[in-house]
Amino acid sequence: MEEYIDISEDLAYRLDKDDVLSKYRERFYIPEDTVYLDGNSLGLLSKGAEDWLLKVKDEWRDLGIRGWTEGEVPWFFMAETLGEMISDLVGAKKEEVIATGTTTVNIHSLVSTLFEPEEGRDKILADELNFPSDIYALEGILEMKKLDPKSHLKLVPSEDGYLLDEERIVEMMTDDVCLVHLPSVLYRSGQLLDIEYLTKEAHARDMIIGFDCSHSVGAAPHKLHDWGVDYAMWCSYKYLNGGPGSTAFLFLNEKHFHKEPRMKGWFGYEKEKQFDLRLDFVHEKSAGGWQISSPAILNSAPLIGSLKIICEAGIENMWMKSKHITSYFVELVEELLVQYGFSIVSPLEPEMRSSHVALRHDKGETIGQLLRKKGFVPDFRPPNILRIAFAPLYNSYCDAWKTVMAIKEIMDSHEYDEHQKYKDLVT
Numbered sequence: 001m002e003e004y005i006d007i008s009e010d011l012a013y014r015l016d017k018d019d020v021l022s023k024y025r026e027r028f029y030i031p032e033d034t035v036y037l038d039g040n041s042l043g044l045l046s047k048g049a050e051d052w053l054l055k056v057k058d059e060w061r062d063l064g065i066r067g068w069t070e071g072e073v074p075w076f077f078m079a080e081t082l083g084e085m086i087s088d089l090v091g092a093k094k095e096e097v098i099a100t101g102t103t104t105v106n107i108h109s110l111v112s113t114l115f116e117p118e119e120g121r122d123k124i125l126a127d128e129l130n131f132p133s134d135i136y137a138l139e140g141i142l143e144m145k146k147l148d149p150k151s152h153l154k155l156v157p158s159e160d161g162y163l164l165d166e167e168r169i170v171e172m173m174t175d176d177v178c179l180v181h182l183p184s185v186l187y188r189s190g191q192l193l194d195i196e197y198l199t200k201e202a203h204a205r206d207m208i209i210g211f212d213c214s215h216s217v218g219a220a221p222h223k224l225h226d227w228g229v230d231y232a233m234w235c236s237y238k239y240l241n242g243g244p245g246s247t248a249f250l251f252l253n254e255k256h257f258h259k260e261p262r263m264k265g266w267f268g269y270e271k272e273k274q275f276d277l278r279l280d281f282v283h284e285k286s287a288g289g290w291q292i293s294s295p296a297i298l299n300s301a302p303l304i305g306s307l308k309i310i311c312e313a314g315i316e317n318m319w320m321k322s323k324h325i326t327s328y329f330v331e332l333v334e335e336l337l338v339q340y341g342f343s344i345v346s347p348l349e350p351e352m353r354s355s356h357v358a359l360r361h362d363k364g365e366t367i368g369q370l371l372r373k374k375g376f377v378p379d380f381r382p383p384n385i386l387r388i389a390f391a392p393l394y395n396s397y398c399d400a401w402k403t404v405m406a407i408k409e410i411m412d413s414h415e416y417d418e419h420q421k422y423k424d425l426v427t
């Protein structure tokens with residue numbers, strides 16, 4: 001990768017000019033006078049997503065219940081259609097992916113099926129940097145199986161509190177572990193784990209392994225099927241730009257289709273016969289069998305538009321840009337901000353991080369608030385991490401340059417010392 005030592009705004013403009021994805025920026029609504037750096041939390045609305053949301057709203061108005069079969073994408077098949085649309089992006093067979101539920105519900109649905117404890121092999125391995133909701137779900141599943149989470153949920157420790165050592169994860173895949181549940185990307189530091197390697201190691205020990213891919217889908221390519229991953233789930237409101245609380249996705253490797261879903265619901269019934277409304281449950285032999293309830297059509301519709309844009313732009317181009325723009329930002333931070341006490345906790349190798357860079361600073365929370373006052377939207381994760389995300393489709397190299405300059409200005413003016421601290425409810 002090219003070395004960046006040029007800190008001029010000019011370079012940022014030139015990089016934007018050469019960016020093959022720069023034309024996509026105008027297809028998004030960027031809030032006025034804002035440098036939006038929070039696409040890893042809530043992606044922005046695109047015109048394509050808005051069009052599909054409005055189209056389906058109109059179908060509801062004009063067709064009523066007939067929308068289930070007569071919508072442009074019939075609502076009854078929207079979950080499968082979205083699964084098919086996203087399958088290449090995540091390297092899955094189309095019947096291995098479905099748009100359904102929410103991330104946490106999908107963890108419950110998948111893990112409660114695939115976690116089949118036996119005597120002496122009844123533990124789940126996760127990590128102490130995992131997203132809290134994942135851990136709560138795993139604890140709940142253990143409790144439902146009458147296993148004490150204190151002794152049956154093993155958490156891989158992190159040396160520095162930000163990164164995980166993959167060798168340590170493998171070391172902890174001991175004989176008592178039945179299932180491994182990891183994030184593809186650590187939500188604080190942005191570290192991208194080697195999914196293929198960890199899957200191989202888990203399978204060599206006869207374990208089931210799954211990943212929460214919320215922070216990697218739409219930023220990096222995946223080969224979930226070829227890597228042999230057993231299960232995965234991810235939200236669609238981050239890099240997939242589906243909107244607040246938009247429908248999540250689940251992936252189930254076809255080798256598990258025969259298993260009986262443990263969180264059964266009528267939308268998991270054999271598709272052709274669902275409306276026979278029989279009391280004996282026979283599940284669809286695809287990821288669709290792990291659906292539970294009626295799909296949230298208005299929460300799914302925007303995804304048709306946003307996935308069309310992503311498929312058109314190409315995930316390889318997005319991954320290339322993600323690595324390049326975060327590297328550019330890292331260079332600027334090293335050159336201009338380290339002197340003010342910032343350190344980069346994200347991996348420095350571009351291949352090992354997703355599309356955000358985590359900066360650590362003792363006054364991170366206050367600096368984040370001051371950035372917001374200046375029209376920048378980063379986010380803050382306690383105790384001291386500012387996350388700066390670059391969504392490949394709508395963030396520019398000029399955004400990266402302006403952000404570093406704004407932080408430098410805050411530090412030079414010592415605004416942060418005087419700032420009256422207030423706490424946002426939602427960061």
Ligand SMILES: Cc1ncc(COP(=O)(O)O)c(C=O)c1O
Binds near residue numbers: 104215248
């Ligand atoms: C990595 C990760 N997993 C799970 C969740 C929870 O998702 P949901 O609210 O859709 O269950 C989040 C939320 O941001 C997340 O970042």
